[in-house]
Amino acid sequence: MSRRVAVVTDSTAMLPAELAAERDVTVVPLQVVIGAKSYDEGVDAEATPETIATALREWTPVSTSRPAPSVFLDAYRRAHDAGAESVLSLHLSSQVSGTFESAQLAAKEAPLPVLTVDTLQLGFATGYAVLTAADVLDAGRSAEEAKGAALARAAATTSLFYVDTLEYLRRGGRIGAAAAMLGSALAVKPLLTIDEGRIATLEKVRTAGRALARLEELAATAADDHQVDVAVAHLAAEDRARTLADRLCSRLSANLGDREVSVGEVGAVIGAHVGPGMVAVVVAPR
Structure with a gap:
C-alpha cells in the first residue's frame, strides 16, 4: 500500500484492471445474474458485455445486484492489513443502485476510518471522479480534500x-x-x-x-x-x-x-x- 489513504471503488466505474492496479485502486465487483447463475463483474469470464448483449436479445432473464456489505468490509480489512490508515470509497449513484449503501454499512464495521462518497454518476463519469481523488491523494492531500475534488469533478461532468x-x-x-x-x-x-x-x-x-x-x-x-x-x-x-x-x-x-x-x-x-x-x-x- 503506497498511500496512507486507500482508494476503493466498484466495477461500474469502468477502470481497466491495469489502470486500477497502476493507480492503486481496489475495485469491488457488482454481480450480474444471467438466467439462474450469478457472476462477479470484471472477475468471472462469463460476465462479458457480449454475453449480456446476447442474453438480452434472446430474452434470457438478466438482473444485477449490489455487492454485499461483507464484500466491502473484506476490501477495507485488506487495506488496513496492508498499512492504510483510512479508506476513501467512491461509488456509482445511490439513486440507481444500493452499492453506496452497502459501502456505508461496511464502513461502520471497518477496522479503520472509511469515508464513503456517492458520486451521483455512472460509468466513465464515476471513473474520472475516482482518478481525481487518487491524484489529490498522491499529491499528499487529505481524504476530505480528495472527496471534495472527486465530488466537484463528478458534479461538473x-x-x-x-x-x-x-x-x-x-x-x-x-x-x-x-x-x-x-x-x-x-x-x-x-x-x-x-x-x-x-x-x-x-x-x-x-x-x-x-x-x-x-x-x-x-x-x-x-x-x-x-x-x-x-x-x-x-x-x-x-x-x-x-x-x-x-x-x-x-x-x-x-x-x-x-x-x-x-x-x-x-x-x-x-x-x-x-x-x-x-x-x-x-x-x-x-
Missing part, C-alpha cells in the same frame, strides 16, 4: 447516452413503465442524461443517426471552452461509438490537448440495464 429502446431500463426499474411504453409507441430514440444521480430524459429524436449527431452537439456544448476528458461508451455498438469518438476528437481538439477520446464497452452490470446499441458520451472538465 456531463453524462449523455442514447438507447435503442427504453425497454431494458424499464425491466430494471430504472425508468417508469409509462415512459417506456410511450417511447415504444412513438418509435422515438431517447437521449438520456444523469440529473442529480437519476436517469432523466433529455430529448427524443426519430433516428439513431440523428441521436448520434445530437450527442456530438451536446458534448461540444458541454465542453465549451474548458479543458476536458472525453469518453465514449457503448454496448454492442462499436462502429457507432468509434464514429462518434472520431468526430469528437476532431471537433474538440482544442479542448483535449494531446489527450485521446477514450472508447470502451460498458461492463455487464450497466449493459444489463441499457441494452445492445447503447452509446454514451461523458465530458469531464479537468
